[in-house]
Amino acid sequence: MISQLSWKIGGQQGEGVESTDRIFSTALNRLGYYLYGYRHFSSRIKGGHTNNKIRISTTPMRAISDDLDILVAFDQESIDLNAHELRPGGVIVADAKFGPTIPEGVDAQLFAVPITSIAEELGTSLMKNMVASGASWALLGLPTEVFNKAVEEEFGRKGPAIVEKNIEAVKRGSEFVLAQAGGPLEAFRLGEADGRQKLFIIGNEAIGLGAVAGGCRLMSAYPITPASEIMEYLIKKLPKFGGTVVQTEDEIAAVTMAIGANYAGVRTMTASAGPGLSLMMEAIGLSGMTEQPLVIVDTQRGGPSTGLPTKQEQSDLNAMVYGTHGEIPKVVIAPASIEDCFYDTIEAFNISEQYQVPVIVMTDLQLSLGKQSCEVFDINSVEIKRGKLVSGVPALEDNKLFKRYELTEDGVSPRVLPGEKGGLHHVTGVEHDQEGRPSENALNRKRMMDKRLGKLNSLLIRDALRMDAPHETPDLLIIGMGSIGGTIDEARERLSADGITSNHITIRQIHPFPTEQLAPYIAKAKQVLVIENNATAQLAGQVKLHVGSGDKIRSFLKYDGNPFLPSEVYKACKEMN
Numbered sequence: 001m002i003s004q005l006s007w008k009i010g011g012q013q014g015e016g017v018e019s020t021d022r023i024f025s026t027a028l029n030r031l032g033y034y035l036y037g038y039r040h041f042s043s044r045i046k047g048g049h050t051n052n053k054i055r056i057s058t059t060p061m062r063a064i065s066d067d068l069d070i071l072v073a074f075d076q077e078s079i080d081l082n083a084h085e086l087r088p089g090g091v092i093v094a095d096a097k098f099g100p101t102i103p104e105g106v107d108a109q110l111f112a113v114p115i116t117s118i119a120e121e122l123g124t125s126l127m128k129n130m131v132a133s134g135a136s137w138a139l140l141g142l143p144t145e146v147f148n149k150a151v152e153e154e155f156g157r158k159g160p161a162i163v164e165k166n167i168e169a170v171k172r173g174s175e176f177v178l179a180q181a182g183g184p185l186e187a188f189r190l191g192e193a194d195g196r197q198k199l200f201i202i203g204n205e206a207i208g209l210g211a212v213a214g215g216c217r218l219m220s221a222y223p224i225t226p227a228s229e230i231m232e233y234l235i236k237k238l239p240k241f242g243g244t245v246v247q248t249e250d251e252i253a254a255v256t257m258a259i260g261a262n263y264a265g266v267r268t269m270t271a272s273a274g275p276g277l278s279l280m281m282e283a284i285g286l287s288g289m290t291e292q293p294l295v296i297v298d299t300q301r302g303g304p305s306t307g308l309p310t311k312q313e314q315s316d317l318n319a320m321v322y323g324t325h326g327e328i329p330k331v332v333i334a335p336a337s338i339e340d341c342f343y344d345t346i347e348a349f350n351i352s353e354q355y356q357v358p359v360i361v362m363t364d365l366q367l368s369l370g371k372q373s374c375e376v377f378d379i380n381s382v383e384i385k386r387g388k389l390v391s392g393v394p395a396l397e398d399n400k401l402f403k404r405y406e407l408t409e410d411g412v413s414p415r416v417l418p419g420e421k422g423g424l425h426h427v428t429g430v431e432h433d434q435e436g437r438p439s440e441n442a443l444n445r446k447r448m449m450d451k452r453l454g455k456l457n458s459l460l461i462r463d464a465l466r467m468d469a470p471h472e473t474p475d476l477l478i479i480g481m482g483s484i485g486g487t488i489d490e491a492r493e494r495l496s497a498d499g500i501t502s503n504h505i506t507i508r509q510i511h512p513f514p515t516e517q518l519a520p521y522i523a524k525a526k527q528v529l530v531i532e533n534n535a536t537a538q539l540a541g542q543v544k545l546h547v548g549s550g551d552k553i554r555s556f557l558k559y560d561g562n563p564f565l566p567s568e569v570y571k572a573c574k575e576m577n
Helices: 017-031 076-085 115-121 125-139 144-158 160-181 203-213 228-241 251-263 274-290 317-322 338-355 365-369 442-453 482-497 515-524 538-547 566-575
Strands: 004-012 034-040 049-057 068-073 086-095 108-113 199-202 218-221 244-247 268-272 294-300 331-333 358-364 371-374 465-467 476-480 502-507 509-511 528-532 553-557
Touching: 004 017, 004 076, 004 125, 017 034, 017 049, 017 125, 017 144, 017 199, 049 076, 068 076, 068 125, 076 086, 086 115, 086 125, 108 125, 108 160, 115 125, 115 160, 125 144, 125 160, 144 160, 199 203, 199 338, 203 228, 203 338, 203 358, 203 365, 218 228, 218 251, 228 244, 251 268, 251 274, 251 294, 268 274, 274 294, 274 317, 274 358, 294 338, 294 365, 317 331, 317 358, 317 509, 317 538, 331 338, 338 358, 338 371, 358 365, 358 482, 365 482, 465 515, 476 482, 476 538, 476 566, 482 502, 482 528, 482 566, 502 515, 515 538, 528 538, 528 566, 538 553
Parallel strands: 004 068, 068 086, 086 108, 218 244, 218 268, 268 294, 294 358, 331 358, 476 502, 476 528, 528 553
Antiparallel strands: 004 049, 034 049, 034 371, 199 371, 331 509, 465 502
């Protein structure tokens, strides 16, 4: 038996690849396996090659695999584009309709199954995805009843007749391939799963759930890949808690609506990708100047402009840190796992209200859309912290206003909601005094700037730097952010086998930068390698700017739209030694 296996399905977009993957992985999750999925898809609604890859393991892991064990192909293009990933002795399950062939140099076993023909015999070619998934499931020798249950859940809303036909499609695909193979393939039998209950969700869904748990009751947003699933999730969930989602006409409207709703006391968020973040910049400055809470999720994708809207990249870091005009306090945090997406969203709302600043939650496409196993979230640990939101303000004397921007020792002023008796004050985007009245007085300007910019002097989020038990003086310190962490950890296992000691730090608080916490680890490391999905080494730039030690810091960059593979990171690390 084997401890892990990699499975991929490919075809034309709109051909059922996504639903096949969903049912296949749902059934595996029911059995208790750990899963890590990644979608390669076109920016077109229909047409263009797409594939979904799932890594299946008996133990936890957080990276896509270097190689592939089973490829399910709906067309020859899927074989030509993906067969090179197959390990020697791998398997291709392909539709016999297109006369599949194995590319030269690929060592694989081909099972040509009449996928489309079987589906058409059952009434519609749309069921070919069930024939294909049934065939590949059968080769693994996994229990049929679990897969059939997943089919029932997928198609149950369409009635028992549709469910029955799809289950029959699974059965026929299974029977045909088993007759060809002579039974399940022993080389692909997975070890028994631990059977523990796990969530199997994408990062965007975890962010949506974190928003609900964190008290968010309004989302204002404009659809954009790869952020749209946050909106779609909250459209279904928020009404159950008295909340709602408003699809605005553009990202400018979305962010200004979020600022206004937060001013009114409703925890509100918006979410977008790089192009939308660019449009929000002026309003982010308004949030900083008026000291209104604001939570934005930026799901990074390939840029600039429309760029690669469905591909992986981490190139918005500088925009998030420096994008607004003028100088305001701002927080940028970067989840590194599905669990982080949930808990960091809650923390973003708390930080935003406690410090009265905009908070940007920085994810990337791989983390936002990659479906992964994770631990069940601890809802009981959630705390709602609203900071200096005050009520019961004494009535004001004639012509007096509430000191909404009062100069305080910690830089955070008391905040009231509209309509609060005794809380009358001005709100304006121009510089103002403690009561909000516009002011161009030089001394007042300096005091207000110092007040705002001093708020975050001591901010340090949970796990601002995340690392395992460190070596005292490692040969190599590897630094990353976002979805790259699991890939780095796998590479380090191979380095350890080679006798190379390494530490791994995931930087989760991007701004304000955790300089004092990171500096000692860089000082002790012989060499430092910063790994990131962009062309200009933006994270490495932050490290050099705040910590120094540029003579020992090197970068490994990837910006072709694809995530890092463990073998690529391993090779880059080896070249450092």
